[in-house]
Amino acid sequence: MIKRIIHFFSSLKLTIFTLILLAFTSIIGTVIQQRQNPLLYIQRFGEPLYQIFKFLGFFDVYHSWWFMGLLLILALNLLFCSIRRFPRDWKILVTQKIKLSETELQAFTSKEKITIENSTVDQTLKNVLNAMKKGGFPCKEKVKDEKGWYLFSEKGKYGRLAFYITHLSIILIFLGAIIGAAKGFKGFVNITEGEKIDSIITTSQDGKSISKKLGFEVECKKFEITYYTDEEGNPTYRPKDYKSLLSIYEQGKEEYTKEIEVNHPLVYKGIYFYQSSYGDIPTLAITVQTSEGDLVDHFKVGEKESFHFLDKNDQKIAVQVLRYLPDFIMDQNRQYATRSNIPNNPAALLQIRRSNNQTERTWVFQRIPNFPHSKSTDYKFTLTSINAKKKYTGLQVAWDPGVPVVWAGCIILILGIIIIFSVPHHRLWVTITNGGKYQTINIIGSTNKNKPSFQTIFLKFITAFKSSLADTKK
Amino acid sequence: MNVTFFLISLGCYLNAVFFHLLHLINRRGWAERVGNISVSLGFIFHTIAFGTRFFQAGHIPITNLHESLSFFAWIIILIYLVLDYKMKIPSLGAFILPLAFIFVLYASIVPKGIQPLIPALQSFWLGIHTVTSFAGYATFAFAFCAGIMYLIQESQLKSKKFGPLYYRLPSLEILDDLSHRIISFGFPLLTIGIITGSLWANSAWGAYWSWDPKETWALITWFIYAAVVHTRFTVGWRGKKAAYLAIIGFCFVLFTFLGVNLLLKGLHSYS
Numbered sequence: 226m227i228k229r230i231i232h233f234f235s236s237l238k239l240t241i242f243t244l245i246l247l248a249f250t251s252i253i254g255t256v257i258q259q260r261q262n263p264l265l266y267i268q269r270f271g272e273p274l275y276q277i278f279k280f281l282g283f284f285d286v287y288h289s290w291w292f293m294g295l296l297l298i299l300a301l302n303l304l305f306c307s308i309r310r311f312p313r314d315w316k317i318l319v320t321q322k323i324k325l326s327e328t329e330l331q332a333f334t335s336k337e338k339i340t341i342e343n344s345t346v347d348q349t350l351k352n353v354l355n356a357m358k359k360g361g362f363p364c365k366e367k368v369k370d371e372k373g374w375y376l377f378s379e380k381g382k383y384g385r386l387a388f389y390i391t392h393l394s395i396i397l398i399f400l401g402a403i404i405g406a407a408k409g410f411k412g413f414v415n416i417t418e419g420e421k422i423d424s425i426i427t428t429s430q431d432g433k434s435i436s437k438k439l440g441f442e443v444e445c446k447k448f449e450i451t452y453y454t455d456e457e458g459n460p461t462y463r464p465k466d467y468k469s470l471l472s473i474y475e476q477g478k479e480e481y482t483k484e485i486e487v488n489h490p491l492v493y494k495g496i497y498f499y500q501s502s503y504g505d506i507p508t509l510a511i512t513v514q515t516s517e518g519d520l521v522d523h524f525k526v527g528e529k530e531s532f533h534f535l536d537k538n539d540q541k542i543a544v545q546v547l548r549y550l551p552d553f554i555m556d557q558n559r560q561y562a563t564r565s566n567i568p569n570n571p572a573a574l575l576q577i578r579r580s581n582n583q584t585e586r587t588w589v590f591q592r593i594p595n596f597p598h599s600k601s602t603d604y605k606f607t608l609t610s611i612n613a614k615k616k617y618t619g620l621q622v623a624w625d626p627g628v629p630v631v632w633a634g635c636i637i638l639i640l641g642i643i644i645i646f647s648v649p650h651h652r653l654w655v656t657i658t659n660g661g662k663y664q665t666i667n668i669i670g671s672t673n674k675n676k677p678s679f680q681t682i683f684l685k686f687i688t689a690f691k692s693s694l695a696d697t698k699k
Numbered sequence: 700m701n702v703t704f705f706l707i708s709l710g711c712y713l714n715a716v717f718f719h720l721l722h723l724i725n726r727r728g729w730a731e732r733v734g735n736i737s738v739s740l741g742f743i744f745h746t747i748a749f750g751t752r753f754f755q756a757g758h759i760p761i762t763n764l765h766e767s768l769s770f771f772a773w774i775i776i777l778i779y780l781v782l783d784y785k786m787k788i789p790s791l792g793a794f795i796l797p798l799a800f801i802f803v804l805y806a807s808i809v810p811k812g813i814q815p816l817i818p819a820l821q822s823f824w825l826g827i828h829t830v831t832s833f834a835g836y837a838t839f840a841f842a843f844c845a846g847i848m849y850l851i852q853e854s855q856l857k858s859k860k861f862g863p864l865y866y867r868l869p870s871l872e873i874l875d876d877l878s879h880r881i882i883s884f885g886f887p888l889l890t891i892g893i894i895t896g897s898l899w900a901n902s903a904w905g906a907y908w909s910w911d912p913k914e915t916w917a918l919i920t921w922f923i924y925a926a927v928v929h930t931r932f933t934v935g936w937r938g939k940k941a942a943y944l945a946i947i948g949f950c951f952v953l954f955t956f957l958g959v960n961l962l963l964k965g966l967h968s969y970s
Contacts, residue, residue, distance in 0.1 A: 240926075240929050241926045241929055241930060244922045244923070244925050244926040244929070245922070245923070245926050247922050248919045248920075248922035248923050248926075248951070249919075251915055251918065251919045251922070252919065254915060255912040255915050255916060255959070255963055256963070259910065287910050287915075402908075411905070411906060453815040463815060463817070464817065464818060465815065465818070466818055466821075467818060486818065487818035487821070487903055488818070488821060488822045488899075488903050489902070490902060490905070497905060499902075499903070499904070500818075501904070501905065621904070621905030621906075622905075623905045623906060625906075625907075628901070628907065631907060635894045635897075635898075638890065638894070639887070639890060639891055639894060642886065642887045642890050643887050646883035646884070646886070646887060675876065675879055675880070675883075675931075677872060677875075677876040678880065
């Protein structure tokens with residue numbers, strides 16, 4: 226029973242089957258966007274299909290039980306193959322058989338027989354040793370018995386170990402990934418220029434946002450962005466570079482400062498802070514007029530902030546900027562959205578609350594000052610300008626203790642794979658059977674890799690070997 | 700200027716394709732020789748185009764669709780010239796050159812301007828990652844052609860109908876051997892391409908693996924070729940089945956290279 230299990234898990238058919246299955250199932254996750262809001266999926270696939278897909282794990286394929294199962298089968302397959310194969314290779318590495326039996330000789334496809342006349346064994350041996358050297362396979366070991374000599378040569382012996390290195394390196398990469406998934410975290414945080422944060426936002430497995438304390442504070446001292454210029458030297462909106470000057474504070478004390486940019490993160494206590502995005506913290510200039518056109522006041526306000534003024538009866542009217550969209554559009558789903566972060570069509574949604582708690586909402590547009598505002602409002606709001614000097618920096622934050630293990634695995638994998646394909650183990654046996662006045666030479670070659678290309682090498686050796694023997698005869 | 704050189708090379712390649720196909724039909728040695736001279740000329744112009752563009756842009760020009768397609772074709776031609784010099788596989792040019800020509804043609808109809816590098820691409824890994832990946836892809840193009848030639852030859856042998864192609868194509872053993880040898884170069888290259896990509900991703904995106912469609916498709920391709928490599932050692936999976944897998948594998952390569960960008964959303968939004 227155990228033997229059958231081992232046999233099953235170490236079979237090459239299982240390897241090929243698992244690899245092809247992994248390839249085809251991986252496609253699912255690239256066709257269906259992964260880890261989205263369930264509502265989006267229901268909208269797209271309908272309730273019944275959503276339930277089936279959810280059960281099958283199609284919304285998080287690469288973390289589904291069956292995908293993990295396939296990876297586990299692959300890992301077991303790699304492990305069992307290596308274990309099953311090891312004793313045979315170990316024998317070849319440690320105790321190479323020099324004297325092959327008659328049945329063993331028959332098993333090889335690369336062979337050649339030569340008969341030397343009018344020579345002694347000692348003379349032939351000397352010539353053969355020389356010819357082997359000339360052919361590129363110098364003799365490594367030789368044994369003598371009553372029948373004659375047994376010579377052996379090999380190349381790329383330790384190339385055999387690459388098999389184990391390569392296959393175990395993949396298990397090492399898996400281990401690194403498991404360590405990262407079990408212990409590490411990944412999240413993001415936006416820091417306004419000049420401000421400090423002490424926690425980041427991570428996403429739980431079911432897609433909820435969770436705040437996570439870092440245990441120290443991070444300040445964005447400065448954020449800088451440069452743009453490419455067009456042919457005339459005018460700036461474009463294509464960013465060339467963006468950098469944040471970050472400082473780490475432990476209990477209020479500044480510990481470490483580094484300027485980060487894309488491709489150059491900051492590392493503190495193993496936690497990586499990557500420059501990933503940026504955005505504006507805009508200040509909106511809003512002018513309030515009465516419906517008759519008399520000026521009430523000018524206000525400067527940020528998103529989510531509010532201002533207030535007094536009406537004719539000295540009652541307080543509070544206005545809050547609920548939303549700010551720098552590049553207003555109505556998207557396909559008839560939702561208000563922004564096309565970009567560039568203020569092409571700035572718009573703000575205002576909420577006006579009167580003293581009797583009556584509220585109303587209105588959109589104001591910088592480009593369309595006379596946009597018909599809500600009728601019940603006896604005031605006119607105009608968005609006169611946007612000041613977007615203040616920016617925030619968007620950081621990816623990650624701690625992954627599995628990374629060094631993964632990199633170790635990757636380096637070993639690359640080395641192993643190169644050795645596997647470029648260092649085949651070639652073995653050559655040459656036997657000299659003494660017939661008194663003549664000797665029979667049998668040459669047998671074997672490889673653990675591509676047989677046709679070894680055959681070419683073998684034939685080349687035979688040609689060089691024969692011509693060397695012929696030379697010595699002269 | 701680089702575009703002019705590029706278009707000249709396009710003309711040379713077209714000429715080469717014509718003569719290599721002619722050679723398949725009329726079996727005259729001169730047609731193949733003319734074809735090979737055209738390829739070499741085209742390759743020289745193509746190399747100059749690449750060099751001048753490198754100089755003009757100030758970075759390795761493999762950063763958008765035009766540049767990627769052009770480089771992909773360039774490296775296919777490079778490998779073809781090396782193979783032709785070293786191994787001389789009969790009629791290989793008639794199969795691989797039309798394929799390379801399609802990529803050059805495609806590259807000629809997409810926008811050819813030099814764009815400034817976005818911050819994520821300004822990295823030391825750009826050259827290493829793109830060159831190893833495309834070199835890997837290019838070798839698989841050869842395995843694909845060897846697979847097609849194998850299947851044509853095999854069907855002729857089976858039906859015992861020896862058409863003109865039979866005498867032009869190499870033997871099954873040679874094709875099988877070529878496919879294996881070329882994949883033993885391509886598979887390590889693909890592996891290095893994926894690993895350097897994940898090293899880069901780790902410093903640019905904050906994670907070495909994010910199951911981005913491009914990453915995932917590269918891994919899918921890797922799975923397929925891992926299967927191809929292992930079929931070698933399994934009885935009954937050599938030859939025909941390996942040829943089919945090499946052909947399927949290249950379809951995955953093409954999807955990883957082009958399909959992902961055209962059809963799927965992801966982080967690899969450039970190229």
